[in-house]
Amino acid sequence: xxxxxxxxxxxxxxxxxxxxxxxxxxxxxxxxxxxxxxxxxxxxxxxxxxxxxxxxxxxxxxxxxxxxxxxxxxxxxxxxxxxxxxxxxxxxxxxxxxxxxxxxxxxxxxxxxxxxxxxxxxxxxxxxxxxxxxxxxxxxxxxxxxxxxxxxxxxxxxxxxxxxxxxxxxxxxxxxxxxxxxxxxxxxxxxxxxxxxxxxxxxxxxxxxxxxxxxxxxxxxxxxxxxxxxxxxxxxxxxxxxxxxxxxxxxxxxxxxxxxxxxxxxxxxxxxxxxxxxxxxxxxxxxxxxxxxxxxxxxxxxxxxxxxxxxxxxxxxxxxxxxxxxxxxxxxxxxxxxxxxxxxxxxxxxxxxxxxxxxxxxxxxxxxxxxxxxxxxxxxxxxxxxxxxxxxx
Numbered sequence: 001x002x003x004x005x006x007x008x009x010x011x012x013x014x015x016x017x018x019x020x021x022x023x024x025x026x027x028x029x030x031x032x033x034x035x036x037x038x039x040x041x042x043x044x045x046x047x048x049x050x051x052x053x054x055x056x057x058x059x060x061x062x063x064x065x066x067x068x069x070x071x072x073x074x075x076x077x078x079x080x081x082x083x084x085x086x087x088x089x090x091x092x093x094x095x096x097x098x099x100x101x102x103x104x105x106x107x108x109x110x111x112x113x114x115x116x117x118x119x120x121x122x123x124x125x126x127x128x129x130x131x132x133x134x135x136x137x138x139x140x141x142x143x144x145x146x147x148x149x150x151x152x153x154x155x156x157x158x159x160x161x162x163x164x165x166x167x168x169x170x171x172x173x174x175x176x177x178x179x180x181x182x183x184x185x186x187x188x189x190x191x192x193x194x195x196x197x198x199x200x201x202x203x204x205x206x207x208x209x210x211x212x213x214x215x216x217x218x219x220x221x222x223x224x225x226x227x228x229x230x231x232x233x234x235x236x237x238x239x240x241x242x243x244x245x246x247x248x249x250x251x252x253x254x255x256x257x258x259x260x261x262x263x264x265x266x267x268x269x270x271x272x273x274x275x276x277x278x279x280x281x282x283x284x285x286x287x288x289x290x291x292x293x294x295x296x297x298x299x300x301x302x303x304x305x306x307x308x309x310x311x312x313x314x315x316x317x318x319x320x321x322x323x324x325x326x327x328x329x330x331x332x333x334x335x336x337x338x339x340x341x342x343x344x345x346x347x348x349x350x351x352x353x354x355x356x357x358x359x360x361x362x363x364x365x366x367x368x369x370x371x372x373x374x375x376x377x378x379x380x381x382x383x384x385x386x387x388x389x390x391x392x393x
Contacts, residue, residue: 049230051092052387053264054083054239055138057296058272061312062243065102066366073369075376076241082380083237087387092238093158093227096264098141101125103223105153106143121149126220127244133251136166136195137222138260139242140252144220150213156226157206162197164222166256169193172217178202178209187219195222195259222260237387240266248280249273250292261299268386269300270379271338274312274325275365281321289328297336304393306386307338311345313375314354315365339386343378 056062056076064074071077076095084091097103101110109122113132118124123143127134134140143152156178163176167189176183183200202209211221230236244252249271277289293309300307309329326342333340348354351364359371367375 047233049232049234051230051236052390053266054268055242055266056270058243059276060245061275062272063245067369075372076239078372078376080239082376083384086384090234090236092236095238095240096138097224098139099143099221099223100141107151121147123150135254136220136256138264139244140257142220142222145213146218147213152211153208156209158226158228159202160227161200162225164197166193166195166220168217170217172214174214174219175212178207195256250288253292265303267305267390269307271309278317278321278325281324293332294336297338309333309338309340311342313344313347316351341382347374
């Protein structure tokens, strides 16, 4: 066969050369051909990785703290593993570690908002318990202190940390320490206080991270976001638990919380508030639910993100309550451009049977670890599909 591109009757250049020169030229041409093949592969290896963030919003079913080992067997960790398996994705970091007593050790002392004033040497947990309303942080949890002796600690295994806090009108600072290093964070910012973040980078390994109280003024600490680097050319899916027990969508949605959510720019927002709303269903809930859920959907979609509204698994409520909430959620999804799914509504025929099967706790509402596993198997394919849609755009 005539080599492509050569005129008829013309021999390849190697045929006109002596054997040593022809051999050298052949080796050079082969090297060039191999380089041409490897160049795209090298480019793929250098291509930066992509992180896709999935935020889970909702009440206690989402927060999952009633499961004894909720950090490994709650909704967020099980869903994260299930989504990764469907797309061969890299596992994400811990994500948001909200400033909640469930996640942090506050010392030397802490009290819940509404129970007592801020301890002289400790913390006031805001948004925790039955008396307070969350004002800051992406899930409405924060902890405030005026004492330089106050400490908040948590174990982290991810090196890239974003420290979440609220700015102050005075030039005050606080410190963060881990792995033998200390970072000083100045909270001063002119104007009204805003929820913001400052990055710190830890060495590899598992470390105890400590947030120290301020050198002056009031520190409002909102938690951290713990992330791990994305390998080049890979996709990492990070699932963040923003559940908050016992609150409606509007209870923890002040200016500070909205600022935090806008700052995070989640790629996919999943709303599972139907449980609490079904229990308390009534016409008086319709207007605030529609208004706030539309606002939350707007934040979710503001920067090209997607939102998913999930109908609850069966719980002990009248059918008219289920229909009422379903109608509201379908309306929100249609108006806001969210996806609506009933994938969980048929996972078990009744709460009583689910309890007998070990899928629900004895209250007939909150899943067990096994129940969360069933839920994630139904929900993961939908979220994995949304991840693929995000990657295409």
